[in-house]
């Protein structure tokens with residue numbers, strides 16, 4: 001009877017929550033990163049300071065033009081890891097963005113924080129407090145793709161371990177930043193991997209957003225990997241909704257057909273990111 005309800009009756013009913021379209025300004029600080037994660041478009045070596053050919057990080061003028069061009073529901077700041085600009089530059093960057101816009105700012109991720117923590121020896125808690133002071137409202141979910149260490153060692157050997165990622169999320173919440181997690185869905189993901197990841201996420205108190213990210217392989221070293229099947233995405237959405245009835249489940253609009261979006265919305269996706277503008 002449960003199965004009948006889930007697959008036959010439920011899709012005919014109106015979705016439990018309305019679908020919220022989130023207009024996003026994406027600011028990418030650099031498209032190079034030394035960390036070489038196999039699933040990432042940015043995974044190319046960044047030249048060293050003194051011999052670099054990398055273009056400089058995004059300028060304040062770029063930001064001003066982008067922010068004033070339209071209104072946004074969310075500003076996302078992200079980028080690869082280099083050693084060109086110091087942490088203080090990025091804090092000022094976020095401060096500058098927040099002085100130009102009232103939109104919530106999702107700035108950097110646990111991976112970037114750990115990078116600067118190691119390079120500049122700044123305590124993580126201080127960095128999170130600085131981000132909050134600068135105007136960030138949440139930390140990005142980057143680094144939390146799949147919280148299974150064996151998998152991480154295979155495709156992202158330099159990444160922080162699952163426990164480190166989780167503890168930085170917890171610290172971020174203590175600094176007043178909203179908690180955001182993600183799940184990278186790839187073809188062949190198993191129910192065991194999904195459940196291990198969701199089990200790890202139980203450690204985050206007051207988890208409010210889970211972003212589902214279908215693996216996009218076009219220009220990453222994992223380009224040979226097939227994209228996930230719609231049924232794999234559906235299984236992930238159902239598993240999340242079963243465990244977290246109230247968490248927001250977010251996907252990127254550009255990756256979904258209209259039919260796929262309708263189906264996933266019925267099963268629990270309730271926010272969709274639309275890239276309104278992208279710089280960097």
Ligand code: SF4
Pocket residue numbers: 033034035036037040041042043079080081111142156
């Ligand atoms: S750390 Fe982030 S930006 Fe760098 S290669 Fe990995 S996923 Fe890409």
